[in-house]
Amino acid sequence: MARALDYVKRAIPYIVLVVITSxxxxxxxxxxxxxxxxxxxxxxxxxxxxxxxxxxxTGYIVVPGTGELGRYPNVYLVTFNTFLLALTVATxxxxxxxxxxxAISRYSFRGRNAFLSxxxxxxxxxxxxxxxxxxxxxxxxxxxxTLLGVILVKVALELPLGIWIMKGFYDGIPWDMEMSALVDxxxxxxxxxxxxxxxxxxxxxxxxxxxxxxxxxxYIFILTFIVSEQNWTLSRLVAAMIGDWRFVDYGxxxxxxxxYMIPVVVFFLFFQKYLLRMTIASKGPL
Amino acid sequence: xxxxxxxxxxxxxxxxxxxxxxxxxxxxxxxxxLTLFISFTNMDYMLRWExxxxxxxxxxxxxxxxxxxxxxxxxxxxxxxxxFNVGMALVISLLTTHIHDKAGAAFRAAWLLPRITPSxxxxxxxxxxxxxxPYGLFNWILRNLGSDLTLRKFTMQPVHxxxxxxxxxxxxxxxxxxxxxxxxxxxxxxxxxxxxxxxINAAKVDGASTLQTxxxxxxxxxxxxxxxxxxxxxxxxxxxxxxxxxxxxGGPGYATExxxxxxxxxxxxxxxxxxxxxxxxxxxxVLVIIGLIASVAYYKVFRFRELMMESKIEVT
Numbered sequence: 001m002a003r004a005l006d007y008v009k010r011a012i013p014y015i016v017l018v019v020i021t022s023x024x025x026x027x028x029x030x031x032x033x034x035x036x037x038x039x040x041x042x043x044x045x046x047x048x049x050x051x052x053x054x055x056x057x058t059g060y061i062v063v064p065g066t067g068e069l070g071r072y073p074n075v076y077l078v079t080f081n082t083f084l085l086a087l088t089v090a091t092x093x094x095x096x097x098x099x100x101x102x103a104i105s106r107y108s109f110r111g112r113n114a115f116l117s118x119x120x121x122x123x124x125x126x127x128x129x130x131x132x133x134x135x136x137x138x139x140x141x142x143x144x145x146t147l148l149g150v151i152l153v154k155v156a157l158e159l160p161l162g163i164w165i166m167k168g169f170y171d172g173i174p175w176d177m178e179m180s181a182l183v184d185x186x187x188x189x190x191x192x193x194x195x196x197x198x199x200x201x202x203x204x205x206x207x208x209x210x211x212x213x214x215x216x217x218x219y220i221f222i223l224t225f226i227v228s229e230q231n232w233t234l235s236r237l238v239a240a241m242i243g244d245w246r247f248v249d250y251g252x253x254x255x256x257x258x259x260y261m262i263p264v265v266v267f268f269l270f271f272q273k274y275l276l277r278m279t280i281a282s283k284g285p286l
Numbered sequence: 287x288x289x290x291x292x293x294x295x296x297x298x299x300x301x302x303x304x305x306x307x308x309x310x311x312x313x314x315x316x317x318x319x320l321t322l323f324i325s326f327t328n329m330d331y332m333l334r335w336e337x338x339x340x341x342x343x344x345x346x347x348x349x350x351x352x353x354x355x356x357x358x359x360x361x362x363x364x365x366x367x368x369x370f371n372v373g374m375a376l377v378i379s380l381l382t383t384h385i386h387d388k389a390g391a392a393f394r395a396a397w398l399l400p401r402i403t404p405s406x407x408x409x410x411x412x413x414x415x416x417x418x419x420p421y422g423l424f425n426w427i428l429r430n431l432g433s434d435l436t437l438r439k440f441t442m443q444p445v446h447x448x449x450x451x452x453x454x455x456x457x458x459x460x461x462x463x464x465x466x467x468x469x470x471x472x473x474x475x476x477x478x479x480x481x482x483x484x485x486i487n488a489a490k491v492d493g494a495s496t497l498q499t500x501x502x503x504x505x506x507x508x509x510x511x512x513x514x515x516x517x518x519x520x521x522x523x524x525x526x527x528x529x530x531x532x533x534x535x536g537g538p539g540y541a542t543e544x545x546x547x548x549x550x551x552x553x554x555x556x557x558x559x560x561x562x563x564x565x566x567x568x569x570x571x572v573l574v575i576i577g578l579i580a581s582v583a584y585y586k587v588f589r590f591r592e593l594m595m596e597s598k599i600e601v602t
Binding site: 013014016017020021023024025026027028030031034039040041042043095096097099100102103104107109115118119120121122123125126128129130131132133134135136137139152153155156157159160163187188189192213216217219220223224234235236238239242250253254257260261264267268272275 | 407430
């Protein structure tokens with residue numbers, strides 16, 4: 001009797017966790033099932049089909065009943081844009097923030113503390129407060145409606161965080177290491193690249209993965225600063241499909257959504273350690 | 287040797303720091319200052335500078351929607367924070383640290399999924415889950431469980447006679463809360479795992495039940511992280527609008543419009559009367575002021591500087 005009670009007691013946390021976590025898990029399962037079925041009732045498909053994934057062959061998502069007129073930009077172009085955006089943001093952010101963080105960690109110069117405090121204060125400014133002014137700036141310098149504009153804005157807004165993260169990693173490396181490199185005749189730049197960088201791989205990986213996913217998912221900047229369809233990214237494509245009253249093909253919507261999720265799922269399965277680390281440091285939407 | 291190093295110091299320093307300084311100056315610092323200036327003008331889509339003084343701020347006071355939107359914002363922040371960003375986060379981290387380690391990590395991983403899902407896909411999934419029977423997941427489950435309750439997304443119908451909360455608000459809070467909970471979850475889990483096991487064993491030896499241990503040992507020991515998450519996430523929620531924009535777009539009417547979203551709508555919405563950049567900027571300045579006060583508070587109270595340097599801690 002006492003043992004049975006003990007089992008029940010031990011099961012309680014599991015039961016509660018399953019109940020509160022199931023909406024998330026079931027919703028993602030539903031999306032997956034729906035992308036391979038003609039119609040889905042809850043979690044049960046009425047017929048399994050691959051036709052939702054036709055857009056991978058033709059390259060185009062056509063709005064049902066509109067023929068060739070109502071179609072969205074080429075899926076591969078949109079995917080390429082998304083990839084380009086995410087990869088460039090990640091690369092620039094890692095390179096620029098690790099350079100700057102190295103200077104902050106290793107040099108003492110006038111304005112160092114001012115710069116550090118400034119990045120800290122800026123980090124608390126949410127993007128909504130800056131959108132209008134950034135719109136103005138992009139228009140003024142001719143980068144409105146270009147992916148480059150969005151990339152630069154995104155990198156700039158995430159730099160303060162990246163700098164602080166990388167600085168933390170540099171601070172943990174003993175100064176003697178690069179001193180010996182300098183004595184051996186390396187320049188500062190060489191010492192940074194050959195001696196220090198290999199020792200902060202963990203920080204680089206975290207920053208890179210976080211920046212990539214953040215760029216991959218970016219929606220607001222694309223919505224606000226991009227007009228031309230040939231500069232769309234996948235987030236904008238999915239948003240257009242949700243908002244389009246003509247759109248009734250839910251199977252296709254599920255397939256495109258799942259297609260968009262693939263890199264996210266890959267990172268989720270294989271790089272969770274880094275994701276957890278960055279979630280704490282990130283400002284994030286919420 | 288030393289002499290040569292000193293001579294070369296300045297140019298290298300510039301190589302290291304200039305790209306960051308330039309980018310931050312142009313796309314981050316300048317916008318902060320510009321927002322303030324734009325809020326004192328009449329700027330619209332033509333981007334002309336016409337000085338208007340405090341006109342936009344007067345307009346804000348007389349705005350017939352401002353009161354409702356302010357109430358919405360306060361309600362949204364408090365409800366989501368209490369139920370999810372702190373409440374649910376505490377529940378998950380307490381439960382997952384009281385079960386088998388691997389199982390706990392798996393549950394926490396599942397809660398991380400909404401945060402890394404692109405917002406557009408996340409909203410597709412929610413819209414779908416809330417679709418009507420037999421397509422929508424939630425209604426399908428309810429019907430299969432024998433319930434005659436039908437869930438709808440856009441309805442102002444109250445949840446219960448005793449709880450006059452419109453259903454649409456329940457969904458908005460859930461949509462944001464499922465993302466928001468993971469932040470606190472990670473911090474609380476790390477804090478709970480850092481409690482020396484001796485304290486918990488001592489409580490058990492003294493005959494404390496699990497609930498008593500949580501109440502009298504664990505919670506007091508993680509009150510500092512709880513306070514931090516509360517303060518930090520208040521600001522995050524206050525300025526979040528992306529999910530609401532995609533999910534309800536503030537509707538029906540202005541029922542779920544929050545302050546940040548209103549600023550976005552005034553500046554960028556596609557319907558008539560939009561592109562009021564100056565008014566949108568003025569609305570954003572209010573958020574900036576709150577953000578500044580909050581960040582000064584973090585700096586003083588939480589020693590944010592030290593916190594940010596602890597990024598090497600592994601939390602798994």
